[in-house]
Amino acid sequence: MSEVLVLIEHSEGNIKKVSLELLAMAAGIGEPSAVFVGPGADAAIATLGDHGAKTVYVADGQAFLDHVVVPTVDVLAKLVAEKSPAAVLIPSSADGKEIAGRLAVAIDSGVITDAVAVSADVVATQNVFGGATIVHSRVSKGTPVITVRTNSIAPVQSGGSATRVDVAAEVSAAAGATKVVNRVSVQKSGRPDLSEAAIVVSGGRGVGSDEGFASVIEPLADSLGAAVGASRAATDAGWYPHQFQVGQTGKTVSPQLYVANGISGAIQHRAGMQTSKTVVVVNKDADAPIFDLADFGVVGDLHSVVPDLTARVNARK
């Protein structure tokens, strides 16, 4: 059975959920092999094996911290040349897409981004135009390079274990052309990452102010253990930081539950969330297009409904 390379996304060895999802997806195509670059592999190998990886290729070194994107591409290109995998699966993050793009150029192969499923014969399913159109496509030249969205498949614990294979990492001229001189972390909210969260609580124009986000939207999110999102109207008004914008421009999310509060549901917003599994809507305007997506909707004032809901959810704990 052919190997399927899965690039593991991690933060200093803490494996992101999407990586384990990709191992499950890879198992449907061939034999999953994890590719782990940068420091922290020791603690990760058992988890990767337990989630289906038969092999973990490890490329460690300062290069992966010092330089942007390219060192990872170099490792993947080398592995593709040596192992002739059936496909390379990469998380659909900003870095992941750039890695995929450069890898495709390096190995002269086709690339598909933002897949939500990949079949045994490597046909990818994509939800394009904000989920309005479902496309099946395949790579017709070279080794398929496919980036896959978070929450596309559930991770599977197989109870297996993986063999570690170390891969030498050299810094190519292209990799050395950029240098990371400083890494700056902004204050973390303690909430789950918006693009990975199982539940997203979002606010729009109806929230009315930044104070509204702090006193109404965030408390509901925290009661549900959810990430906070915002519509473009809310971020343009400066009520919530731009990096939390869900929509055509901004983040695309596909959580198990999306709670839209005071969001009318213009195409700009729907494009970022309409593949959510379950949608709950609170909006004053019964004619708001967001209700077309609602599994459960309440026509009412979010400023009374949402705090009441927050209290009820908290009371159940």
Place this chain on the structure above:
Amino acid sequence: MKICVCVKQVPDSWAEKKLTAADSTLDRAAADRVVNELDEYAVEEALRIVEAGEGEVTILSMGPDEAADSVRKAISMGAHAGIHISDPALHGSDALATSLVLAKALEGRGFDLIMFGSESTDARMSVVPAMVSARLGLPQMTFANKVEVSGSNLTIHRVTDYGYDEVQSSLPAVVSVVEKTNEPRYPSFKNIMAAKKAPMETLSLADIGLDAAAVGLANAWSEVKDFAERPAKAKGTVITDEGNGAEKIEEFLVTQKFI
């Protein structure tokens, strides 16, 4: 300082978009055509860099004949010249072909900075800047929300999940900028008039030394097998709040096992 900003003509991001039944490519006639709004941040950033020192900004676009309008539109923000690559053979080109065409058109022109918006609002792949960087062998300085040029050195803030990385390279380099990096200006009347007279090169594939067999739908590295409109979602339950809205949502979340 010579800067080239690559722009793409896309369907209006507030409009519904469709694929054509005939060949599964974007239906460009189905919606108003505009400059990809994320590219406007790149144009603005380029203009600010030359205004702070000296230099010229050139707009480059690959696209059908109508894309010339988007080149003029971008020039009218205050840029100086335009390059439009248009050839019937380009129809249906994928990201690999697009990056090949852009790289060929950029080669040997001596640009210090080649700038992009971080993604297009139609395809949303976010791969072309990285691909062009790879093809030209220039530093990839992408996903920037801050761009600083000092002599022949470039520093950007690359947006990350946790904040940003401060990244340095030499010039020339390929830069992409993210949304909200700046406030793109509206074209002034003076610049709109100037854009009509700005020098514009219209180039075919032959002009940039590429063969039609390297690009287009038939030669793409990937292919669409089929596509379908997402079926409309089954109508959910919608109630009017009579003081019981929260209670009803709570019941729904319980039956769905979210709480």
